[in-house]
Amino acid sequence: MRSDTEMLKTMTRHGPTLNIIKLLVLNLLLTTALVAGESGPVDEDALKKAWPSDGPIGELFHDVAGSLRCPTCTGLSVLESDARFSQQIKEIVLEQVEAGKNREQILQYFTERYGPWILRSPPPRGFNVLAWLLPLTILLLGPPAVWFFVWRKRRVMNTLGVRSADDIIKEMQGRLKEMQG
Amino acid sequence: MLADLGFYLLLLCLVSTCYGVVAAVLAALWRHRRLYRSSRLALTASCTMASVAALMLWYLFFNRDYSVAYIFKTSSNDLPQIYTLTAFWSSLEGSHFLWTLLLCIYGTIALWTYSKDNEHIMPYVSASIQAVLGWMFYLLLSHSDPFLRLFPARPDGQGMNTLLQNPYMAIHPPTLFTGYTALAIPAAYSVAALCYGDITEGWLKTTRRWTLYAWCALTAGIILGGHWAYVELGWSGYWAWDPVENSSFIPWLFCTSLLHSLVVQDKLGHLKRLTIILAFLAFFFSFFGTFITRSGVISSVHSFAESPIGPNYLAFLAAMLLAVAVIYGFRAPSILPPEADKAWGVSKESALVITQFLLLTLAAIVCVGTLYPIVSEAITGERTTVQAPYFNAFAPWIGLGLVVAIALGNLMRYQTNKMPGGPRLMIGAAVVALPLTAVLVIGGDVMSTKKPFNLAAQVVGLFLCAWSTVSLTGDLVQRLRDIRFKLGLFLSRNLAYVGGYIAHIGLLIAIAGFLGNYRGLQKIATLNSGETVDFYGYQLRFDEIKELQKDNATLYQGALEVTRAGAPIGAITPARSRYPTSTNLNHEVALMSTFWHDLYVTLSDFDRENGRKATFELHINPTVRFVWIAAFVMVIGGIIAMFDRYRGNKSRDAIRAAL
Numbered sequence: 001m002r003s004d005t006e007m008l009k010t011m012t013r014h015g016p017t018l019n020i021i022k023l024l025v026l027n028l029l030l031t032t033a034l035v036a037g038e039s040g041p042v043d044e045d046a047l048k049k050a051w052p053s054d055g056p057i058g059e060l061f062h063d064v065a066g067s068l069r070c071p072t073c074t075g076l077s078v079l080e081s082d083a084r085f086s087q088q089i090k091e092i093v094l095e096q097v098e099a100g101k102n103r104e105q106i107l108q109y110f111t112e113r114y115g116p117w118i119l120r121s122p123p124p125r126g127f128n129v130l131a132w133l134l135p136l137t138i139l140l141l142g143p144p145a146v147w148f149f150v151w152r153k154r155r156v157m158n159t160l161g162v163r164s165a166d167d168i169i170k171e172m173q174g175r176l177k178e179m180q181g
Numbered sequence: 182m183l184a185d186l187g188f189y190l191l192l193l194c195l196v197s198t199c200y201g202v203v204a205a206v207l208a209a210l211w212r213h214r215r216l217y218r219s220s221r222l223a224l225t226a227s228c229t230m231a232s233v234a235a236l237m238l239w240y241l242f243f244n245r246d247y248s249v250a251y252i253f254k255t256s257s258n259d260l261p262q263i264y265t266l267t268a269f270w271s272s273l274e275g276s277h278f279l280w281t282l283l284l285c286i287y288g289t290i291a292l293w294t295y296s297k298d299n300e301h302i303m304p305y306v307s308a309s310i311q312a313v314l315g316w317m318f319y320l321l322l323s324h325s326d327p328f329l330r331l332f333p334a335r336p337d338g339q340g341m342n343t344l345l346q347n348p349y350m351a352i353h354p355p356t357l358f359t360g361y362t363a364l365a366i367p368a369a370y371s372v373a374a375l376c377y378g379d380i381t382e383g384w385l386k387t388t389r390r391w392t393l394y395a396w397c398a399l400t401a402g403i404i405l406g407g408h409w410a411y412v413e414l415g416w417s418g419y420w421a422w423d424p425v426e427n428s429s430f431i432p433w434l435f436c437t438s439l440l441h442s443l444v445v446q447d448k449l450g451h452l453k454r455l456t457i458i459l460a461f462l463a464f465f466f467s468f469f470g471t472f473i474t475r476s477g478v479i480s481s482v483h484s485f486a487e488s489p490i491g492p493n494y495l496a497f498l499a500a501m502l503l504a505v506a507v508i509y510g511f512r513a514p515s516i517l518p519p520e521a522d523k524a525w526g527v528s529k530e531s532a533l534v535i536t537q538f539l540l541l542t543l544a545a546i547v548c549v550g551t552l553y554p555i556v557s558e559a560i561t562g563e564r565t566t567v568q569a570p571y572f573n574a575f576a577p578w579i580g581l582g583l584v585v586a587i588a589l590g591n592l593m594r595y596q597t598n599k600m601p602g603g604p605r606l607m608i609g610a611a612v613v614a615l616p617l618t619a620v621l622v623i624g625g626d627v628m629s630t631k632k633p634f635n636l637a638a639q640v641v642g643l644f645l646c647a648w649s650t651v652s653l654t655g656d657l658v659q660r661l662r663d664i665r666f667k668l669g670l671f672l673s674r675n676l677a678y679v680g681g682y683i684a685h686i687g688l689l690i691a692i693a694g695f696l697g698n699y700r701g702l703q704k705i706a707t708l709n710s711g712e713t714v715d716f717y718g719y720q721l722r723f724d725e726i727k728e729l730q731k732d733n734a735t736l737y738q739g740a741l742e743v744t745r746a747g748a749p750i751g752a753i754t755p756a757r758s759r760y761p762t763s764t765n766l767n768h769e770v771a772l773m774s775t776f777w778h779d780l781y782v783t784l785s786d787f788d789r790e791n792g793r794k795a796t797f798e799l800h801i802n803p804t805v806r807f808v809w810i811a812a813f814v815m816v817i818g819g820i821i822a823m824f825d826r827y828r829g830n831k832s833r834d835a836i837r838a839a840l
Contacts, residue, residue, distance in 0.1 A: 051705055059631070069566050075421035077568070082785050082798075117564040121571035122553070127561045131553045135546040135575050142538055 051090060061097050064106050065090055069120045077120055183237050184249045188328040190234040194227040194285075195318040198311045201227070205308035209376065217304045221292045224311055227318075228285040235282050238275070238327055242268055248334035251275060251327045257340035259733035259761050267351040268341045273490070274327040276354060280471065281317040283355070284362040288314065291366045291391070298383035305373030310365060316497050324490045340762025346734075349409035357402030357429060361467035363395035364432060367439065368464035371457040375508050378515040380446075380453050388460065389443050390823055392436060395463075397819035399433045404812035415768025415783045417703070417800040419808065422572040427551045428470030434544035435463035438537045445530050448595055450519035452534075457516075461505050465498070466544075472498060473551070527598040532590030539586060543579045547572065577638070580692055581645060587685050588649035591656050606655045614647035621647065624777045625697060625803045635699040646693045650686060657682055673826075680822025687815030694807025697778075702801040705785070710793040717801045719780060720744045726792030734758040736769060739784045739795045743773060755784040755797060778803045 051065075052058035062079060068089060070081035078086040078093075089110070096106045110118045122128035201223035208217035238251075242265045247253045255268045255275070270276040288310040295303050321327070367388045374380045406429065407419035420426060439459040445452045472494035525531050550567045557565045588610070592603045621643045622628065630636040660678075664670055672679065706714040708723035722742040729736050738756040742749065755771035773780040779802045787795035 053704060067570060069568055075423035075568060076416055080416045080418070115564060117566050120566055120568040121574070122557070122565040122567060127557060127563075128565065131549065131557070131567070131571070134549050135542070138542050138545055139575075139578075142542060143535075146534065146538060 051094065057097055060103060061090075061094055064093050064097065064103055067103075067107065067120055068093070068110055068118055071114070071118070183241060184246070184328040184330060187234045187237040187241075188322075188326060190230045190237075191318060191322055191326075191328070194230050194234075195315065195322060197223045197227045197230070198315040198318055201311035202308050202315055205304045205311065209304035209308065217307065220304065220307045220311070224285070224292055224307065224314070225289050227311075227314065228289040231282050231285045234328075235269075235278065238278070239266060239269060242266060245338070246334070247336070247338050248331055249327075250329040250331040253331050253335055253338045255338070255341050257338040257733075257762055258336075260338075260341055260346075261732045263351070264341055264346050267345075270354045270358075271341050271345045271350070274321075274325040274329075276358075277317075277321055277325045277490075278327045279355065280358050280362060281314065281321055283358050284310070284314055284317065284365055287359075287363050287366060288369075291369070291387075296383035296387055298381050299370075299387060302370070302373040302377045302381065302384070305376045306366075306369045309369035309372045313365060313501075320490060320493055320497075324493060340760065343734075343758075343760040343763050343765070343767050344413055346760070347409055347413050349405055349412070353402060353405040353409055356398055356405055360395045360397075360399030360402050360436075361432065361471065363391055363398060364436060364460075364464040364467050366391040367395070367460040371460040372505060372508060374457060374516070375505075375512040378512060379517055380457075385443065385447055388456075389440075389447070392439055392443065392460070392463075393819050393823045396433070396436045396440060397816045397823075399429070399436060400812060400815050400819065403429050403433060404808065408809065411805070412770050412772070413768070415770050417781050417783070417798075417802060418698070419805070422547075422550070422569045424551050425470075425474050427547045428466075428473045431544050431547055431551075432463050432467040432470060434540045434547070435459055435466055438540040438544075439463055441533045441537050441540075445533050449530055451530065453516055453519070454513055455537075457509070457513075465501065465505075466548075468494075468498060468501070527593070529590060529593040529595045532586060532593050536583065536586050536590060539579050539582050543576065546575050546579075577642075580695070581642060584642075584645045584649045584689065584692060587689065588652040591653050591682075591685070602659055606652060606659070610648050610651035610655055613651045614644055617647040617651065618644040621693065625700075626777070627700070627803075629702060630700050639696045639699050642696045643693055646689045646696075650689050653682060653685055653689075675825075677822050677825035680818045680820070680825065682818070683821060684815045684818030687811045687813075687818055690807050690814060691811035694804045694811060697802065697804030697807070700801070700803050702803075704799045705796065706799060707794065707796040714797075714799070716799045717780075718745055721782070721797070721799070723795060723797070726787045726795055728792075731758075734760050734767075737766075737784070737787060737792075738769075739787060739797065741771070741782065741797070743780070753780075753782060755782045757784055757787075774806060776806060779805050 052061055065079035066077045068078045070076045070078045070083055070086045071089075072083045072085050073081050078089045093106060096109065101109075107119065111123070116123055116128075122131050124132045201220045204216050204220035204223065207213065208220060238249075241249055242252055242256060243262075245252070245256060245258060245265065247256075251272070251274045252268075255271045256265050260268065268275070270279045291310065292303065292307055295306075299306075370384060370388050370391075374384055403426075406426065410421070411417075411419040439456065442452050442456045442459055446456050472491065525534070550571050553567050554565050557563060588607070592600050592606060594601065618640070622640060625643075627636065627639050627643070630639060660675075661668070661671060702717055704714070704716050706716070706721075708714060710723060710725050713720050713722040720743070722744070724740045724742065727738045727740065729738060736756045736758050738754040740752055740754050742752050744750060751773070753771035753773055754769075756769035757766040758769050759766055768783050771782045773782075779800075781800040781802050783798045785796045785798050
């Protein structure tokens, strides 16, 4: 019935192959398949645990659980998510907090198991330093750069003998004074 | 039958836009007016045909015609009638079609409502718009045909994504897409200005209006999307720095920056090239955002429409960038510098440049953060995550910088370092801001914040917002006093200023609202039937889980009686809902709002046997309402500014005469 669309489709299928993008898409499709598999069904067995929110334990728990990503959602930390995977992670976090481990040790534990991917922001080591330095560079070097370019432009204009209207007005006023004086 | 007709209509659209591009380019080269008019007619015809095709698709949706693959995919028999209509844009094919349709409509409007002194650049505008449109129609036909047939027709569809069965999804995508596509017009005018060789007076007027229109739509669209996330996803937030959210925020930042650049150009004639670049980039990034959403390159809660369309988008983006870069390289030198040379001292125009710097820096940071996982994985092979903590490390600083820049910039004047009444106004504003901050601190219950750093950040932030608001208002009063409070005179000549004032106040309200996110009061409570939980002055008494049917969803409602200070103030029913087409349980959030905070309750789990026990997640979200109010105020400001009567170079001459 729709042979023309099919034809268009096959035509475009042999378009320019962008290998890197394809690989990336494939990679991410795997991830999305994981995501699609579990987007937060309610645990049938047990009612949800009430996580501590006060005291030093509650604070450390919130801090750590807020820095780990929910593996099966997008954009959320395990703290905000009630997917089954996140619940398990929260249980481990709580266990370790109660065992007296500090923030770095717990994060280290998860990084070893899942890789740095589990952290919500890339740890500033190795190549990741770039992700942190880039914004800082723009913020710190930006204003001097703007100032430098504007300033330099004015100088170039002056050395080429192109004068600003202000200069001309000043010169005219000076000559007027001379003539009057 | 109708579906086939729809497909052929789209095919005709492709043919007609292709003709439109060729005719417009030739018309520009030969300076042939009738040829240009035929190109304009071609776009008008495409617009009509695409609209008819859209109506057909809606009709098919309405009739639940499952012989159309897209309708089979996104609709089902149990879907309420209203959602069969919004299912139009609930997945790739339809949202792509909506994008294209809106671009057609705005392009046609732009070509028919040109100003007389732009007539000579209109062929370039027409060619640019239709070149983009042609590509969109081609993609629509080849990769995402909404009219693709499915044989044999099924008796029932697979159903719409349950998360999208929400009233906000009826309005959020069209609003956001309006913003994206309206940005095409300033971009087209920029390319036209480059091709023609200079910016005309009418250029500024038209570009400014379209940019404002796009800005209003983007602002409304982004906040509506946030509202959808807030009431639908059940994690008690409205902004997660999710890739799709970011990709709508980046064009907004460019668009805002463009508005400020247009102001400088309007008043002083400077920054012409910057304006051209920004206008193009704003549209480029709205396209780029679409690419990110559609391609599956980055996964996100908002990507309901993924397909292998990605590489095609990428090729087109690269081609667009290359084409404009080449045109810019050849033609930018012919853009005449402003008549007067200029020293950039301490003045309003410098403040506007700094504002643009802050906005563009934020855009760069958001862009880096969004793309970093892809880049990092491609280079080092290591998977990384960039989420809220990364963005929150930078964004608040830039936000506060903007708050200060708004106050200082508005007190400054063009071309002079004098600040009439400036120091007095600033000190006076600081004094008046103190009680205002106190009201915000007490009303918003800022002192309940647990971490000292967050507490300090909020108090300082709220004070700066209050100070900036009072400074702005002081400046307005001062200007009014200068003309002896003749309001009629003021409004007839200063709508742009009034609109800008309102929009800036809106942004300050929004930032004050964002500061509420630091407080984070929450509690998880597991209750047996009849038990009560105390939370932040509220007492919530759980009765039992009721199962009931609402439209197509089965709701498991946990009814909670709410009392505050001993007085009953009503019942709320957080629920989980099960839709026939999905096995997941969705959140149905229960909200109880006051001016200062929202009581936000979700049902996280319940006893399936007898419904006598349930776990609730309780949140107090302070100042969320500020954000919704702010969006409204900002859009009103933008609309008022759109009605400003353009006075050509007169304002610029007036400034020069005053010196």
